[in-house]
Amino acid sequence: MNRRGRFGGISRSRLMSLIRGRNNKSTELRLLNILRRAGITGWRRHLPMPGTPDFTFRKSRMVIFVDGCFWHGCQKCFRRPAKNKEFWARKISSNQKRDRRVDKILKMKKWRVIRIRECGLRWEKRIIRRILNKTIQGKRSSADRGNQRP
Numbered sequence: 538m539n540r541r542g543r544f545g546g547i548s549r550s551r552l553m554s555l556i557r558g559r560n561n562k563s564t565e566l567r568l569l570n571i572l573r574r575a576g577i578t579g580w581r582r583h584l585p586m587p588g589t590p591d592f593t594f595r596k597s598r599m600v601i602f603v604d605g606c607f608w609h610g611c612q613k614c615f616r617r618p619a620k621n622k623e624f625w626a627r628k629i630s631s632n633q634k635r636d637r638r639v640d641k642i643l644k645m646k647k648w649r650v651i652r653i654r655e656c657g658l659r660w661e662k663r664i665i666r667r668i669l670n671k672t673i674q675g676k677r678s679s680a681d682r683g684n685q686r687p
Contacts, residue, residue: 564603565591567658575665579672587646588639597672599649606655608632614656 565582568591571579580592580601590600606614610629618625649671650673653664 561645562644563659564605564655566590567602567651568601568664569627571658571664572668575668577665577672578667587642588636589626590643594672597649598647599651599668599671600643601651601653602636603658604655605655609636609654611654611656614654654668 542617569582570649572578572592579596580594582592583589584595585595586600586601591603592601594600604611607616608629609632615629636652640652643650651667651671657664
């Protein structure tokens, strides 16, 4: 294959740089449908917070990130591209480090963090249970704080 590649003159790195974090709409929409079917309400999308969570439940101080298996290096699904291996190893590693850093920042600010992998969206009941458990914890802890008086 010539230098121009399959993408009509656009190099792969240039093409990949055009992909932005908010363009994982198919996975986000799948979770959105799961939330709606389960009747889970009270969330907002893409609030300006560290890491820009996909879904934010402000009352229970919980955020949800829907991570693509390729971009976040899912241990079950990730297949390293055959070309430019070093670039992709650095890229995936930096994404994982950023995820850990964002999780730590949010947890220090007393937010609960749920990360759902793209491949995990097929287990709808498990996702609903995780979300409900975290939101119930948030309601309990805020109710407990409300009952405590100095």
